[in-house]
Amino acid sequence: MTDTDSPVRATDTARTAEEEPLGASRAERLSALGQQHGALVALIVMVLVASLTFDSFLTGDNLENMAVSSAFLAVVALGMTFVIVTGGIDLSVGSLFALGGVLAAWGSRYGTLVALLLPLAVCGLIGLVNGLLIARARLAPFIVTLAAMLLARGILLSVTDEGSTTYLVDEKSFFAHLGQDKLLGIGVPVWITAALFVLGAVVLRRSRFGQYVYAVGGNEDAAALMGAPVARTKITVYTVSGLCAGLAGALNAAWLVSGVTILGNGMELEAISAVVIGGTLLTGGFGFISGSLVGVLLLKVIQNVINQIGSLDSAYQQVVSGAFLAVVVVAQTWLGRRRRAP
Amino acid sequence: MPSPVLSVTGLSKAFPGALALDRVDFAAHAGEVHALIGENGAGKSTLIKVLTGVYRPDSGDMTYQGGRVRFATPLQAQHAGISTIYQEVNLVPLMSVARNLFLGREPRNRFGLIDFRRMHREAAEALRSLGVRVDVTRQLRSLGVGAQQMVSLARAVSVDARVVVMDEPTSSLEPREVRTLFGVIRMLRERGIAVVYVSHRLDELYEVCDTVTVLRDGKVVRAGPIAELDRLRLVSLMLGREMGEVRGQGLTKFTGEHAAGGEPVLRAERLTLRHTLHGVSVDVRPGEVVGLGGLLGSGRSETAKAIAGALRPDSGRVVVAGTPVRTGSTPAAVRAGISLLPEDRKAEGIVPGLSVRENIALAVLPGLSRFGLVDEARIDRVVETFVKRLRIKASSPQQKVGELSGGNQQKVLLARWLAMRPKVLLLDEPTRGIDVGAKAEVQKLIDELAEDGLGVLMISSDVEELIEGSDRVVVLKDGAVVAELTGDAVTEDRLMRAIAAAGGSDDD
Amino acid sequence: AGCAKSEDEGSKDTNTGAVGDSGQVVATPPAGDRKTCTVEQFGGKKLDLKGATIGFSQSEKEANPFRIAETASIKAEARARGLKLLTANAQSQFSKQISDVQDLIARGADLLVIAPLNSDGWGPVLRAASARHIPIITIDRKINADACKDYVSFIGSDFIEQGKRAADQMIEATGGKGEIAILLGAPGNNVTTERTKGFKDRITEKAPGLKVVFEQTGEFAREKGQQVTEQLIQSKPQITGIYAENDEMGLGAVNALKGAGKQAGAVKIVTIDGTRNAVQGIVDGWISGVVESNPRFGPLAFQTLDTFTKGEKVAQDIVIQDSAYTKANAKAGIGKAY
Amino acid sequence: MTELALRRTPVDRERLLRLVQEYGVYLGVAVLVLVNTVFTPHFVSGENFRTQAVQVAPVLIVALGMALAIGSEGVDLSVGSVMALSTSLISLYLGYGPWLAIIVAVLGGMAVGLANGSLIAFIGVQPIVATLALMVAGRGLALVLLPQLKDVRDPGMATLGSGDLLGIPHLVLIAAALALAVAFTVRRTTFGRQLLAIGDSRPAAQLAGLPVRRVLILVYVVSGALAAIAGVLATARLSASDPTSLGTLMELSAITAVVVGGTPLSGGRVRIGGTVAGAVLIQLLTATLIKHDLPPSWTQIAQAVVIVAAVCAARERGKR
Numbered sequence A: 001m002t003d004t005d006s007p008v009r010a011t012d013t014a015r016t017a018e019e020e021p022l023g024a025s026r027a028e029r030l031s032a033l034g035q036q037h038g039a040l041v042a043l044i045v046m047v048l049v050a051s052l053t054f055d056s057f058l059t060g061d062n063l064e065n066m067a068v069s070s071a072f073l074a075v076v077a078l079g080m081t082f083v084i085v086t087g088g089i090d091l092s093v094g095s096l097f098a099l100g101g102v103l104a105a106w107g108s109r110y111g112t113l114v115a116l117l118l119p120l121a122v123c124g125l126i127g128l129v130n131g132l133l134i135a136r137a138r139l140a141p142f143i144v145t146l147a148a149m150l151l152a153r154g155i156l157l158s159v160t161d162e163g164s165t166t167y168l169v170d171e172k173s174f175f176a177h178l179g180q181d182k183l184l185g186i187g188v189p190v191w192i193t194a195a196l197f198v199l200g201a202v203v204l205r206r207s208r209f210g211q212y213v214y215a216v217g218g219n220e221d222a223a224a225l226m227g228a229p230v231a232r233t234k235i236t237v238y239t240v241s242g243l244c245a246g247l248a249g250a251l252n253a254a255w256l257v258s259g260v261t262i263l264g265n266g267m268e269l270e271a272i273s274a275v276v277i278g279g280t281l282l283t284g285g286f287g288f289i290s291g292s293l294v295g296v297l298l299l300k301v302i303q304n305v306i307n308q309i310g311s312l313d314s315a316y317q318q319v320v321s322g323a324f325l326a327v328v329v330v331a332q333t334w335l336g337r338r339r340r341a342p
Numbered sequence B: 001m002p003s004p005v006l007s008v009t010g011l012s013k014a015f016p017g018a019l020a021l022d023r024v025d026f027a028a029h030a031g032e033v034h035a036l037i038g039e040n041g042a043g044k045s046t047l048i049k050v051l052t053g054v055y056r057p058d059s060g061d062m063t064y065q066g067g068r069v070r071f072a073t074p075l076q077a078q079h080a081g082i083s084t085i086y087q088e089v090n091l092v093p094l095m096s097v098a099r100n101l102f103l104g105r106e107p108r109n110r111f112g113l114i115d116f117r118r119m120h121r122e123a124a125e126a127l128r129s130l131g132v133r134v135d136v137t138r139q140l141r142s143l144g145v146g147a148q149q150m151v152s153l154a155r156a157v158s159v160d161a162r163v164v165v166m167d168e169p170t171s172s173l174e175p176r177e178v179r180t181l182f183g184v185i186r187m188l189r190e191r192g193i194a195v196v197y198v199s200h201r202l203d204e205l206y207e208v209c210d211t212v213t214v215l216r217d218g219k220v221v222r223a224g225p226i227a228e229l230d231r232l233r234l235v236s237l238m239l240g241r242e243m244g245e246v247r248g249q250g251l252t253k254f255t256g257e258h259a260a261g262g263e264p265v266l267r268a269e270r271l272t273l274r275h276t277l278h279g280v281s282v283d284v285r286p287g288e289v290v291g292l293g294g295l296l297g298s299g300r301s302e303t304a305k306a307i308a309g310a311l312r313p314d315s316g317r318v319v320v321a322g323t324p325v326r327t328g329s330t331p332a333a334v335r336a337g338i339s340l341l342p343e344d345r346k347a348e349g350i351v352p353g354l355s356v357r358e359n360i361a362l363a364v365l366p367g368l369s370r371f372g373l374v375d376e377a378r379i380d381r382v383v384e385t386f387v388k389r390l391r392i393k394a395s396s397p398q399q400k401v402g403e404l405s406g407g408n409q410q411k412v413l414l415a416r417w418l419a420m421r422p423k424v425l426l427l428d429e430p431t432r433g434i435d436v437g438a439k440a441e442v443q444k445l446i447d448e449l450a451e452d453g454l455g456v457l458m459i460s461s462d463v464e465e466l467i468e469g470s471d472r473v474v475v476l477k478d479g480a481v482v483a484e485l486t487g488d489a490v491t492e493d494r495l496m497r498a499i500a501a502a503g504g505s506d507d508d
Numbered sequence C: 001a002g003c004a005k006s007e008d009e010g011s012k013d014t015n016t017g018a019v020g021d022s023g024q025v026v027a028t029p030p031a032g033d034r035k036t037c038t039v040e041q042f043g044g045k046k047l048d049l050k051g052a053t054i055g056f057s058q059s060e061k062e063a064n065p066f067r068i069a070e071t072a073s074i075k076a077e078a079r080a081r082g083l084k085l086l087t088a089n090a091q092s093q094f095s096k097q098i099s100d101v102q103d104l105i106a107r108g109a110d111l112l113v114i115a116p117l118n119s120d121g122w123g124p125v126l127r128a129a130s131a132r133h134i135p136i137i138t139i140d141r142k143i144n145a146d147a148c149k150d151y152v153s154f155i156g157s158d159f160i161e162q163g164k165r166a167a168d169q170m171i172e173a174t175g176g177k178g179e180i181a182i183l184l185g186a187p188g189n190n191v192t193t194e195r196t197k198g199f200k201d202r203i204t205e206k207a208p209g210l211k212v213v214f215e216q217t218g219e220f221a222r223e224k225g226q227q228v229t230e231q232l233i234q235s236k237p238q239i240t241g242i243y244a245e246n247d248e249m250g251l252g253a254v255n256a257l258k259g260a261g262k263q264a265g266a267v268k269i270v271t272i273d274g275t276r277n278a279v280q281g282i283v284d285g286w287i288s289g290v291v292e293s294n295p296r297f298g299p300l301a302f303q304t305l306d307t308f309t310k311g312e313k314v315a316q317d318i319v320i321q322d323s324a325y326t327k328a329n330a331k332a333g334i335g336k337a338y
Numbered sequence D: 001m002t003e004l005a006l007r008r009t010p011v012d013r014e015r016l017l018r019l020v021q022e023y024g025v026y027l028g029v030a031v032l033v034l035v036n037t038v039f040t041p042h043f044v045s046g047e048n049f050r051t052q053a054v055q056v057a058p059v060l061i062v063a064l065g066m067a068l069a070i071g072s073e074g075v076d077l078s079v080g081s082v083m084a085l086s087t088s089l090i091s092l093y094l095g096y097g098p099w100l101a102i103i104v105a106v107l108g109g110m111a112v113g114l115a116n117g118s119l120i121a122f123i124g125v126q127p128i129v130a131t132l133a134l135m136v137a138g139r140g141l142a143l144v145l146l147p148q149l150k151d152v153r154d155p156g157m158a159t160l161g162s163g164d165l166l167g168i169p170h171l172v173l174i175a176a177a178l179a180l181a182v183a184f185t186v187r188r189t190t191f192g193r194q195l196l197a198i199g200d201s202r203p204a205a206q207l208a209g210l211p212v213r214r215v216l217i218l219v220y221v222v223s224g225a226l227a228a229i230a231g232v233l234a235t236a237r238l239s240a241s242d243p244t245s246l247g248t249l250m251e252l253s254a255i256t257a258v259v260v261g262g263t264p265l266s267g268g269r270v271r272i273g274g275t276v277a278g279a280v281l282i283q284l285l286t287a288t289l290i291k292h293d294l295p296p297s298w299t300q301i302a303q304a305v306v307i308v309a310a311v312c313a314a315r316e317r318g319k320r
């Protein structure tokens, strides 16, 4: 300050971090932690209970199975997290996942590169179109991605001869190995997923783009006035979400060694649930990549536990998962609300 | 005179139903503080938004640093060196203070990743130099409006700008922070930066500005050195009325004392709210205007919200005309006759997508309905009355409130509450962002309402307004009542001292 | 192999494959002519079925007659034999079925009975199972993999054959002339694909006078079947027959025809499955024929497992003989329909 | 004729856009009717219009409730499951007569709505997640109550499902009456106004003393009741209770109808006329594709295109 007539004085309101009225910020931090790690706590509790109750839970095989089968949903949820943090939603991921798998299986006859690039290109393109319609034409994400969901299903049906053809992946191809091989006892898809999550977390937390994602979700108008490239950010997140769904589909096809046509129904809702359970606010502006991973694992463990119980009627299973989802979001909302209180 | 850094000629911008800018010429020079004034809805914010690439003009040319430009986005304007504090606080509430300050220009390490340690350090420094000491890792929303405004200011001045535009930066600042702001403005001027300054507080204009452009109904009616115009002349130019008429009306509309008497119509007793209020008690008698003073964050807004049921106090009671009101319920408070004009007009006051008419009728709706069915004719009558009485400027009662200027939005909100015929009116910054003409009207209205026997509790950061308008001033500090000024003690001097004493008592 | 002893009340075995037998009858030629599989060939170990744990993975919710009967039959047979049965239901989600089977393996299943939701995409499960030499029997739908290597055998109907027999019934009902419509099952489903293929092939081959002029999906659901048929009979009032790929859609079509004021039998309907409602439809005159798809896999499946684990030969493809209902036997057979 | 066209003032682009925005969905319906009249045999017939109207009725009824939820800046994903629940309840209680069964079914739907509304209004759960939870649980519950498809053989239900009054099917009459009632509610009642205010700015409505919680709960209760009624009607039409497949993906159809009809997902505005037209548009589109026997892939792609086109036309244009 060069000015002399305004002696800067620390008054009561101008508090440094240490002078903060302790209660306020501690409670704030505590519930922030609760929201951030509530799902993690739930996961740990579930795992503990499950491993004490069922001997077959904490076995290497079971864990490895759960890891691999969660990997695909996790990759989809990763893209979804970016979208939801911007305050949007992507309903097309389930269809894109299925389409990605079919295209990968079809493309695998021309080599691994095609098997990977074709689904990425197509799903990424659909994601890009979603983004353009949402950011440039300012259409509601819900409805745009709903249309994309139909579109992707339509494309899937038309490339599989109305669903009657299933393309197979050659078991000996490199692409198939990508889905099946193990590295240090852990499946390759799990490694890929882990790498993507690290990358995603760094991008969201530590890159400028990540800041824009939060800003757009937090207050779009303000972000625009502050000079954030709102449209570009939105287009990017929907493209990323499309790419993630396509990649997950491709990896899944490599794992299943075929482009199964009936996959992905309801996957968008699963991914959204996982992201929300992980502490990301559907209103946007707040969320974590790690939370989404925890959310996916939690869903998986719940399903596994329901299977371990074994005697649960399939109808009751749904009641239980619905009730569980309700309990988690209520807890989360309650924590979030406490934090929002002034 | 050197050529201006930023100038526009023949700039026009029309909105559906309103010609916001009509062939405006405007020029800002380096090292000059340029006041932009006008009534509510005159087009000031629109001009600024056109200058900074938020809106695209319908016609007109813009020159910046000698070249013709047209900014397509705020980002382009920002990169070109025009930084802006927009009228409504425009930051991202869920992000931390530091992230808000540095959005889009975060310091990065050699891997291209954000260097948070450096960012936090620099953010804390930037804010400290403006007299704000907050934990910069806190979410912005945990700060009061004033502190948020200071963050906007810090953001605007911390870039290397040629032009700094400030649209009503002081509307939610307290005197101490206003002084800091003026310090910053002078520093900018010394550095040869052009400052465009919008405010409805005339004193401020005379204190810091060099030149002035007066807008009326989207047209420039006067431009030149501010020293050539006295206050009266300025006001008459703004309002488009004769000097004599303006002089006759005077500038502040408060008459002062009211004949308050009898039992308090509102008794708030020992309101306590976790971390913010610690046993605040306030009484308001019918016909009395009680001012609520204090620094930013002292809990004034929280007190008002707790009384109005928008916050649920942990303990304490609210009694209206002898009957206790269920706390923590706005419908209950409204039924009991309490009305709150909230501080954050944009987020908590107006319903932007609904029309002026619907907004005015919103709270009183059940009263204008029979068996749950709306009586349109009665609504029309009520709306007409208030649009006239408060001189609300809208193309029609069907216009969306979100399209009105800030001042007119405030009037719509006042109308919403007056239509309720409340017993107690809680006003949180009632004249914030309102032009002198409207301000005088609002003040006169407050006076009249008090005379009609309404109890008024008024929060204002404008000390003058607080002194002249209130019969009694209750001073808050850290969520507790620390002083109460009555009768002759209600003076600017005493108030400032009360606030300062409260603030200085535990100074380090 | 041979005829499985039926567990159903009062049903008596007949080897003719006629209606009236609720248990399954193997349709394929005697064991000598077809591929078989033994424990040695498969690479597993003999074991005593008595002490073994059996995992059963069901594909869809037990909410339609077929699945209900299928699961009930498996459970009843396991109970009757005093075996430990682990169950899981994939609720029509293929990814879930993969996890389900893996969970069953993790929970210690020694033998697996799978009702697959899809024929392809079983790689991960087969790899896990073969690593532990867990024999798999798939029922009602085949897995596209190597029999006696990836899995032991398949027990079920031949969907193509079902389609062909439906076509025969349609030809008989319509006299081989006219325009017909197909109510397809859910798209992307092998059952749909194969029932369509069999039907169309047989029509082309035997009755060139019959033309398929309309093919829309009714997604195996009654409501969809009704809605599609309502559209159909307005745009193509001249339609003479409707082939519904399951009973539910067929019953939906009946609803639609009734709603449009048609007389019973005015449009010939042929369906597949053999649920009680559909057979009743024949009795009432609305449906011309129903090709049965027998869901009572329990006895045959466990018998196959028993034979296999003892070290004896079992067939790789155990195609059961589905009966059929027509005007002639509907009344008598309705008690045996599921 | 030509002279007239020449003398007409050049079309004001802005106004034309506004017209399209306002009436685009009606235009879409008109175009489809026209196309079908020309290209689809037997399209212009009382029977056909009747079929389309009867088929669209349940979707429309659900969409009405959905419009209210969307107007309050929410959404109700549980509607399909409520239909399933309602159909299960009908079968369970039919023994006590159709009226009682219908009342129980509607009460069941209202109970789900109450649960939705409470989660949303009291706890503050996001509508999309709250109703997602009940969507999953609701269908489970429906299947617990009625594990498999069951025929409904009740003369009362049969009349409801296929009978008519003065030549108009009961289903259509009921849907029309409900649409009028909802439109009236939105326009003329305090509840309607309050709902829109809440949808536009919830904090402002809260501070203006509106009974926000009560209104929100009512919205979801109404939506649940409407979905349950749709379930009853669908059951009557099908003369069977099919909790597995009844109402699957109904939430998406209803949302599509509402949004295609010009109601913004951001709340604060409800267009009932548009919703009716939106539902009819989707119905006609599906009917067209089926009647022309186009493959399912076409149906999906065409729907996607129409949805985007309709929403594009109805969108509020940027103010720059």
Ligand SMILES: Nc1ncnc2c1ncn2[C@@H]1O[C@H](COP(=O)(O)OP(=O)(O)OP(=O)(O)O)[C@@H](O)[C@H]1O
Residues within 6 Å of the ligand: B015, B016, B018, B019, B020, B038, B039, B040, B041, B042, B043, B044, B045, B046, B047, B087, B402, B403, B404, B405, B406, B407, B408, B433, B435, D319
């Ligand atoms: N987005 C918009 N849509 C339609 N009309 C608008 C819009 N923004 C502003 N207007 C209109 O343009 C005119 C100028 O508004 P502007 O906000 O520039 O006024 P102002 O001078 O900044 O007023 P205040 O002092 O109250 O902030 C007003 O009549 C207003 O109603």
Ligand SMILES: Nc1ncnc2c1ncn2[C@@H]1O[C@H](COP(=O)(O)OP(=O)(O)OP(=O)(O)O)[C@@H](O)[C@H]1O
Residues within 6 Å of the ligand: A013, A014, A015, A342, B132, B133, B134, B142, B143, B144, B145, B146, B147, B172, B276, B294, B295, B296, B297, B298, B299, B300, B301, B302, B343, B459, B461
């Ligand atoms: N300058 C500041 N430094 C640190 N914290 C602040 C500052 N200003 C406000 N706050 C925080 O914001 C919270 C609420 O402030 P708020 O502005 O609502 O208070 P207020 O007394 O109502 O003031 P005003 O009426 O001017 O808005 C306070 O509890 C305080 O923690």
Ligand SMILES: [Mg+2]
Residues within 6 Å of the ligand: B044, B045, B046, B087, B167, B405, B406
């Ligand atoms: Mg302004």
Ligand SMILES: [Mg+2]
Residues within 6 Å of the ligand: B144, B145, B300, B301, B302, B343
């Ligand atoms: Mg305040």
